[in-house]
Amino acid sequence: MKIKSRNSRIYIFIIANLLLSVIVPFKAFATDSAVILMYHRFGESKYPTTNITVKQFKAHLLELKINNYNVTPIPRIIAAVRNGKPLPPKTIGISIDDAYLSFYKIGAPLLLENNFPYTIFVATDPLDKEAPGYMSWNQLRELVKGGANIGSQTASHLHMPEASMHRNAFELKKSNIRFKKELGKIPKMIAYPYGEFSLEVEKVSRDSGFTVGFGQHSGVIYQYSNFMYLPRFTFNESYGDLKRLRLAIRALPLRIADLTPEDPYLRWQNNPPIFGFSLQRKLMNRISQLACYGSHKDKMRIEILGKTRVEVRGNKAFPPGRTRINCTFPEKDGRWRWLGMQFLVPKSLN
Template sequence: MFGANNIRFAQETLAGCLILLVSLFCPSWAYAQAIPANNADNSIVVLMYHRFGQDQYPSTNVRLEQLDAHIAELASGGYNVLPLPDIIHALRAGTVLPDRTIGITVDDAFRSVFDNAWPKFKAAGLPFTVFVATDNVDQGNPDFMSWDQIKTLHEDGVTIAAHSLSHDHLPALDKDTTAREVNQSIARLEEMLGKRPEFFAYPYGETDLRLMKQVEEAGMLAAFGQQSGAITPAHNIWYLPRFAINERYGEAGRFRQVVNSLGLAVQDVTPFDPHLGQTPGDNPPAMGFTMPSNINRGDELACYHSDTGRIEDMTRLGPYRVELRFSKAFRSGRTRVNCTVPGPNGRWRWFGSLFYVR
């Protein structure tokens, strides 16, 4: 029989072996993109909107009274709302940003951004970024902004960034097609605006290691998904989290919780690739991560699966390594896993993952 000390030694040895396997077998760029910073508790919340005042689309819309409440909260004096380029440049430089730093992003370039959101953000002095899927604009889809409207935003100081050509499910496409989606959407924005975009957002938040590498090779400075959580220095800069805001998750109490969130700076995250079903045995994933050593109340970590609720099969290997196991394969489409730890003053630390199964 093992004594308690021997069991703990075995657990810590296994945790060390897992981390060693990461260093031996994971492509170096996939885990070595942690953003340098002086403080592991440096947290930035980036919000993601889609539609404004289009109440027939509640899953991607916020009502205008909700938007007004969000703007009032952000303008209340307790937050540091910065342009996305300022946030990313600071992160890449290792600059610690003020507490409650917020970035605002909007995906897809719907017409309601121009008609409803831009005047309100502008009046409040709140900078924001629009990620544009260019095919809808080129095709003159009336639900989307025109190039003239996008140029007007650009000339007014709104950051315009890339969101693919077609807004397709990119991990399901072949390598040549995804390269075209990335590179030609970037080139089209540069052609129409006279400025090359610096950032990319994956449609639906879906990505994989291949696609992340293509975005990096295209010269982007950062890329964004749709997994929940605040950005920390430990995050992969080619797959940064954002909090999705819609009618359901846009009520005042929940919004206040989101903008006061802190990051959970986990490292050595497995699996490396969020695209499941590519190799035998990768679905359900063997998910794990290493908790930061300086987080109080880490023993209160709780993780949740978007379909099944709280994850009970959670094992700790040593003081910081956490392993999650799932009894059933993840369904086709998107599955989210969110982990939270109570933070100071009623705030919460978040680490979110989004997995895609074709």
């Protein structure tokens, strides 16, 4: 009896240690943030600004695989981060915009081969019109059946901030009807066409049933992000090498509060914008390491107000169209904290 009791205790001890070997590392290295990658076209060299070469994309997937990145469905990432639940270390999401045919032919099979989940954001008009270079509804259904998640990009992929809210509501309703008919359900996520966003666009998107929105500005998702305007790292031929991918997938959030301006859609009264935020006190001791750059790699002036307030100043008004600001902060392990913002200046102020 004593031998049996001793063996039972040894067995329990071994099981407990095995459980600790699994649970403790997860808790020690779990994260509350995640990076989302974004792609458009695959192997379409005629469109270098939205295309990733096949060689580049294969290299990206290999980098994620051999380094044990946790490529996770985006809805699962959003649910965890939003609710303050831990994610596995190295959590990455993959998003595809526009439902180009090259994704169906090239990108999707490569993701399937690596067992990597993904989300496709779709504007419904090109599929309805059977536009050249786009997927068909049958092809999209095939991908959904294989596990793809679907998000919206409106019906016609319009410039939402410059359209009337009536037009935007019509576009979202029209596309939602088409999604329901063709796929049997209405998406809850939207990727704003061209990454263009405004507070009015957020309102009409919420009113249309969307609970998550994505732009095209760089950055990392964490619990206090604006979940109606989340960042993604965009890749194309010019910005698609492994050095940039490694920088992106290892990025950390630059945790801020009191971001201004709230609305990135600029009029003449607030152009250039006073781009500002409150930074964590522990980072203020190294504030000289914070750097902010505009779209054309112009280094911007940083001013410190009070104990934690940072304001980023441009030298001149932003031109009509899209302008991005990226602020980065180095960490000792070679990783970078990242905050991005995309502004839009209307082409006409009338």
